[in-house]
Amino acid sequence: MTVTGSYFFNNSTIKALSETRRETFLGDTSQFYNERNESTTRNFNHRINGRLEYKIDSNNTIIYNPNISFQDNTRNSRLAGGNRTASGALINSTLNDRNIDGNGFNIRNELTYRRSFKKKGRSFSVNLNANLNNRHSDAILNSATASQKTGGIVLDTLRQQTNQHSSGSSWGTNITYSEPIGKTGILQLNYNPQLIKSNADQRNQLFDKSTGSYTQFDTAQSNLFDNTTRIQNAGVTYRVGRRGDLSFGLNYQKTHLNSEQTFPFKGTIDKTFGNWLPNFNWRKDFNKQTNLRVRYRASVNTPSVNQLQNVVNIGNPLFLTSGNADLGQSYTNFIFARLGYTNAPKGKSFFAGIFAQQVSDYITNGTWVAAKDSVIQNGILLRKGAQFSKPVNLSGYW
Numbered sequence: 346m347t348v349t350g351s352y353f354f355n356n357s358t359i360k361a362l363s364e365t366r367r368e369t370f371l372g373d374t375s376q377f378y379n380e381r382n383e384s385t386t387r388n389f390n391h392r393i394n395g396r397l398e399y400k401i402d403s404n405n406t407i408i409y410n411p412n413i414s415f416q417d418n419t420r421n422s423r424l425a426g427g428n429r430t431a432s433g434a435l436i437n438s439t440l441n442d443r444n445i446d447g448n449g450f451n452i453r454n455e456l457t458y459r460r461s462f463k464k465k466g467r468s469f470s471v472n473l474n475a476n477l478n479n480r481h482s483d484a485i486l487n488s489a490t491a492s493q494k495t496g497g498i499v500l501d502t503l504r505q506q507t508n509q510h511s512s513g514s515s516w517g518t519n520i521t522y523s524e525p526i527g528k529t530g531i532l533q534l535n536y537n538p539q540l541i542k543s544n545a546d547q548r549n550q551l552f553d554k555s556t557g558s559y560t561q562f563d564t565a566q567s568n569l570f571d572n573t574t575r576i577q578n579a580g581v582t583y584r585v586g587r588r589g590d591l592s593f594g595l596n597y598q599k600t601h602l603n604s605e606q607t608f609p610f611k612g613t614i615d616k617t618f619g620n621w622l623p624n625f626n627w628r629k630d631f632n633k634q635t636n637l638r639v640r641y642r643a644s645v646n647t648p649s650v651n652q653l654q655n656v657v658n659i660g661n662p663l664f665l666t667s668g669n670a671d672l673g674q675s676y677t678n679f680i681f682a683r684l685g686y687t688n689a690p691k692g693k694s695f696f697a698g699i700f701a702q703q704v705s706d707y708i709t710n711g712t713w714v715a716a717k718d719s720v721i722q723n724g725i726l727l728r729k730g731a732q733f734s735k736p737v738n739l740s741g742y743w
Contacts (some may be wrong), residue, residue, distance in 0.1 A: 441488030466525030
């Protein structure tokens with residue numbers, strides 16, 4: 346039996362100053378945004394890794410890999426920003442202070458059993474993994490936003506406390522069986538089921554002058570959201586060549602996404618996706634020094650609980666953000682080719698690569714600029730010139 350372990354500790358303080366200048370094109374005119382952001386971030390990180398390998402006999406091995414990490418951090422920031430027209434006239438400006446205290450942990454466990462057989466190339470393995478994560482943060486925001494109106498300047502102030510808690514777990518199994526075919530071929534079968542659960546709880550309290558504390562519950566920016574994803578993935582791959590010079594395979598993945606929002610209103614999203622996921626790898630050695638590699642794969646990306654959570658973040662009143670409960674998964678085709686040359690005795694090497702990627706229902710952020718004072722989701726006011734963005738699915742991404 347072989348046992349190894351490690352411990353890592355990190356304590357850092359990062360002070361940052363950033364300036365942003367952004368031009369937003371609005372038809373035949375533009376809007377200009379300038380920002381200055383000062384922040385101090387303090388991080389404490391602990392990480393413990395372990396590995397236990399037990400060789401039962403010459404054909405059977407068990408490997409266990411535990412990993413635990415803890416994080417504790419604080420961040421204090423001050424932001425000053427403003428929007429102006431192309432002629433330099435003020436549209437709006439904001440000044441806000443934000444203090445965040447957060448902590449969390451991640452636990453990962455991976456257990457693997459491998460068995461080899463007398464017949465060369467025949468093998469069987471089972472991999473079990475379980476992951477847990479938990480994150481909590483408390484934030485205090487004080488902001489003042491001035492907007493230019495016909496009758497003068499309108500001032501909006503905000504004092505709020507935000508308590509956020511998120512947690513998640515995932516359980517998965519990967520079962521693989523390999524069988525030799527012919528002199529240099531191997532047929533591999535795999536099955537990979539997964540269960541992923543996550544939840545997000547955000548509660549906002551506004552400052553109440555009568556009590557002198559954050560006791561006024563804000564339903565517009567509070568949210569309870571649970572997400573469950575079930576994945577069934579199975580496939581077959583054929584490899585040929587003494588070093589696996591050519592391989593191609595096909596997997597089928599069925600994903601069931603169930604999301605439930607229980608506050609401030611009830612809503613349920615229940616979606617099922619089915620996708621064929623081909624893969625291809627080829628390696629050609631022209632000589633001992635030069636080779637060409639070509640790789641293709643298809644994959645899917647399921648939105649996270651934060652992307653689905655339909656709650657507005659007003660950390661910067663000029664740039665509001667939100668999740669999108671109607672978000673769907675994306676499908677990616679990726680191809681990569683690399684030509685390599687290495688001459689070790691002379692110390693020479695050359696590499697050239699090219700890749701292409703196409704994504705259906707690509708997940709990105711859609712941004713809207715308010716042409717006038719507007720009310721967005723949950724009755725929140727978006728001032729003229731301010732921007733609101735949330736994740737959306739787009740087609741035709743290359």
